[in-house]
Amino acid sequence: MAYEAKIHEAQISILRELLFQPEAGYGQLQKPTSLTSDHFNFHIKQLVETGYVEKVSRGKYRLTPRGKEYANKLDTDANVIERQPKAAVILAIQNGDKWLFQQRLKHPYFGFYGFPSGKIRWGETIIETAARELKEETGLAADYEYKGVYHEQVLQAETGEQLEDKIFHVVLCTKPRGELKAEFEGGSNGWMNLAEVDAKPKKFESYKHELDIALGNLNFIERTVKYSKDQF
Numbered sequence: 001m002a003y004e005a006k007i008h009e010a011q012i013s014i015l016r017e018l019l020f021q022p023e024a025g026y027g028q029l030q031k032p033t034s035l036t037s038d039h040f041n042f043h044i045k046q047l048v049e050t051g052y053v054e055k056v057s058r059g060k061y062r063l064t065p066r067g068k069e070y071a072n073k074l075d076t077d078a079n080v081i082e083r084q085p086k087a088a089v090i091l092a093i094q095n096g097d098k099w100l101f102q103q104r105l106k107h108p109y110f111g112f113y114g115f116p117s118g119k120i121r122w123g124e125t126i127i128e129t130a131a132r133e134l135k136e137e138t139g140l141a142a143d144y145e146y147k148g149v150y151h152e153q154v155l156q157a158e159t160g161e162q163l164e165d166k167i168f169h170v171v172l173c174t175k176p177r178g179e180l181k182a183e184f185e186g187g188s189n190g191w192m193n194l195a196e197v198d199a200k201p202k203k204f205e206s207y208k209h210e211l212d213i214a215l216g217n218l219n220f221i222e223r224t225v226k227y228s229k230d231q232f
Contacts, residue, residue: 007050010035010043012079015052015063015071023062085165089129090150091116092214093142093173098191099211100138100176106186108163108232113197114204116189117168130171138189139181142173148219150210157226170213202231 010033017029030040044061047053052067063071075082092115093100104112118133120126127144134140147170154164182189194211197203209221 008043008046009079010039011047011052012074012081014044014047015067016074016076016079018053018061018063018067019071019074019076023056023060025058025060029061083165085151085167087120087167088117088169089120089126089133090168090170090210090214091118091130091134091173092147092170092210093134093138093140093176094214095176095191098193099197100140100180100189101192101197101207102137102187102189104187109204109227112202112204112231113192113200114207115210120169126169126171130173134173137181137184137187138178140176140178142176145172145174146170147172147216148213149221150206150213151220151222152206153224154232155224155226156232157228163227163232168210170210172214 013033014029017032018024026044029044030037033040033043035043044053047067048055051064052070053061054064056062070081073081073084091100100116101113102116104110104114116133116137118129118137120129121132124132126146130144131141134142150168150170152164152166152168153162154166155161156163180189180191197207206223206225209223212218213221
């Protein structure tokens with residue numbers, strides 16, 4: 001799995017300068033950072049080593065393809081890398097009149113019941129993510145059908161602070177096969193009908209909206225929800 005490393009604000013300034021021109025010389029890049037020569041040399045070397053910047057003829061520098069993709073995430077007014085919503089899948093796994101629910105046994109949302117979910121990895125298709133997550137967390141395989149998008153923004157009830165911004169791609173999983181894994185690190189699995197889930201004191205109310213998408217009633221839902229600090 002590929003992760004983007006956090007970089008120094010001086011390196012962000014260099015990337016920003018290169019974002020708006022094909023290439024730039026040493027002096028052009030050093031000026032907006034207000035660094036000494038030694039410190040500037042260190043940071044430009046770091047950018048070259050991480051593969052974001054390359055040196056070209058005449059002592060000039062330019063963004064690499066990887067650097068262009070990274071610099072494109074910059075908020076050029078605030079000079080910071082923009083935060084982006086988490087992209088994940090929701091797995092609505094149907095078996096007759098029952099659905100597979102997980103009880104979450106890790107933070108945040110410790111103890112809550114909901115549909116299995118998982119982050120989309122770099123380079124994966126949505127269906128590949130669905131198949132991988134289903135196998136890893138439940139031990140099952142299934143037939144997969146993409147159904148739509150559920151977008152949820154989460155606020156802390158007491159302060160109004162935004163805690164999460166999540167885009168879930170809802171995948172309907174039918175004809176489940178294999179031996180169900182009852183427990184895994186961070187949770188447990190069980191088949192339930194909707195009345196059983198509704199009776200649980202802790203559950204994600206969002207499952208009803210995700211189910212609407214899985215059943216084809218809607219293909220897009222967007223909501224803002226609030227959780228207290230004790231729930232989150």
